[in-house]
Amino acid sequence: MKSFPWHNLLRPHPLFAHLPREELENLLQDEGSQERHYPQDAVILNEGEVGDSIFLIGSGAVRVTLRGTGGPVTLLAVLEAGDIFGEMAVLEHTPRSATVSAKEECILLEIAGERIRALLDAYPGMQVVMYTLVRDRLRQWFHRLGVGDPY
Structure with a gap:
């Protein structure tokens, strides 16, 4: 059962703004949409694991980190209410590109x-909207990692 007022967050969100009201209702009632609660510091996604879902933050904040090939952990982003993550694995059918943990x-x-x-x-x-989100996120990450803009 979903206790958070997701309608208030989804309706104005650029990704979901294109959906008719009934489609939004169906999305929220669908068994493929689950409300999840995470305590501070809980790991939500692990870099390299297989995943096939996206997450919308209703409240709180998460850290997105990258370890890569055994190097130091790099903070790529802090995402907050209204932000989405997990989209790259869903679009590309690839393992998770980063670790996401609850900052709070x-x-x-x-x-x-x-x-x-x-x-x-x-x-x-x-x-x-989805591909613009991915492009902008990759640009931010490349900048954060000190790598040239791939676009």
Whole structure:
């Protein structure tokens, strides 16, 4: 059961703004959409693990870190309420590109990758927003890592 007021966060969110009201209702009632609660410092996703869902932060904040090939841990980003993560693994069918942990207690909406891909196919405007989100996130990470802009 979802206790967080997800409608208030999803309706104005750029990614979900293209969805008709009934589609948004279906998304929230779908068994592929689960509310998750994480205490501070809990690991939500591990770099390299297989995953097929995205997460929307309802409250709290998460840290996105990268270890890479045994080097030091690098903080890539701190994401807060309204932010999405996990999208790269869903779009590319690849292992998780980073570790995400709860910076503070947080409430997340986990949405199955299959459901997201179906929505992207049905609503082209959603595709544009998703790919813009991924592009901007990669630019931010490349800048943070001191690597040139890939675009």
